[in-house]
Amino acid sequence: MKLKFFILTLFPTLIFSQNSSFIYEMKFKPNSDSTKTEKIIYFLDVKNQESIFRSEKFRTSDSLRIKRGYGNSADMQFNNKQLYVYKKYDKNVVNKYVFIPFIEPKYTIKVKKNLIWKITNEKRKIGQYDCQKAETNYGGRKWFAWFTNEIPIQDGPYVFRGLPGLIVDISDENSDYYFKLGEVRHFLWKEFYLETSQNEISWEDFKKLQMNFYNNPFAVLNKSDVTNYDEAGNIVETDLKRMTESIQERIRNNNNPIELDQKLDY
Structure with a gap:
């Protein structure tokens, strides 16, 4: 824009x-x-x-x-x-x-x-x-x-x-x-739409949720819920370990929150 x-x-x-x-x-x-x-x-x-x-x-x-x-x-x-x-x-x-x-x-x-x-x-x-x-x-x-x-x-x-x-x-x-x-x-x-379906939490609880996700990003999903495709659109074997490591690397490379006093050390 x-x-x-x-x-x-x-x-x-x-x-x-x-x-x-x-x-x-x-x-x-x-x-x-x-x-x-x-x-x-x-x-x-x-x-x-x-x-x-x-x-x-x-x-x-x-x-x-x-x-x-x-x-x-x-x-x-x-x-x-x-x-x-x-x-x-x-x-x-x-x-x-x-x-x-x-x-x-x-x-x-x-x-x-x-x-x-x-x-x-x-x-x-x-x-x-x-x-x-x-x-x-x-x-x-x-x-x-x-x-x-x-x-x-x-x-x-x-x-x-x-x-x-x-x-x-x-x-x-x-x-x-x-x-x-x-x-x-x-x-x-x-x-002026406001999302009303939300739960109030503390900073400490939010930190715990972030760390839980970092340690196991697919904890809330079944392996069958995660499908990988190659460039041709074919289904390929899901490697959750490799995907987890990739997500963790991205989180570490984007770890400069605006609330610096709430930053997590991964």
Whole structure:
């Protein structure tokens, strides 16, 4: 998706107080020991006193759930590619959705820590917006944010919120994660779908689930449920040991979670 800034000049406060989608590009390092980066498009959908932050892929899947009762399959990596957060402003609720491959329903973790922001005097223009710099600590990382009070919504990408205006730009001090606002849209109510079938767990329980999956990724499946095909489409013998080792290697190579203080040592 090509990101661009739209200039909204007609009653901006009214526009931004209703149903708005703020589209961010997230650039991140799956492995902090590598220079390789990846990019994912995320939507922050805001409706009245609540918001959902999710990837474009998940947003499309959620919309399909409304139309046909089920969504598309997602890339079920549970470390740094599945950022999905629900916020309810008036109740100070921030729920992070987390995922374990092959397991339904989804799980949620309540983010209970309130962000403590230090607003600096540093200012600059980002796109069309006059912005001001702020700093905070979250997830074992120090973050630098630029917010604008031209959009009177105290929200931003992922769990970040609580500044006197929308967060336009935010990154951690090592630039492992970087979010940048690209586009603002008006969205339809029906696109504000929230998955309600989920269990609340703690960070410690989530760590246990991740480690269980790492040690035995096919524990919840029967061998007959796993079918391998060659390039010609022919069924080939399933080697669960080799497949397990391949999954474990991929997990180790993508072990740079945004909550660095919740990182597992595999």
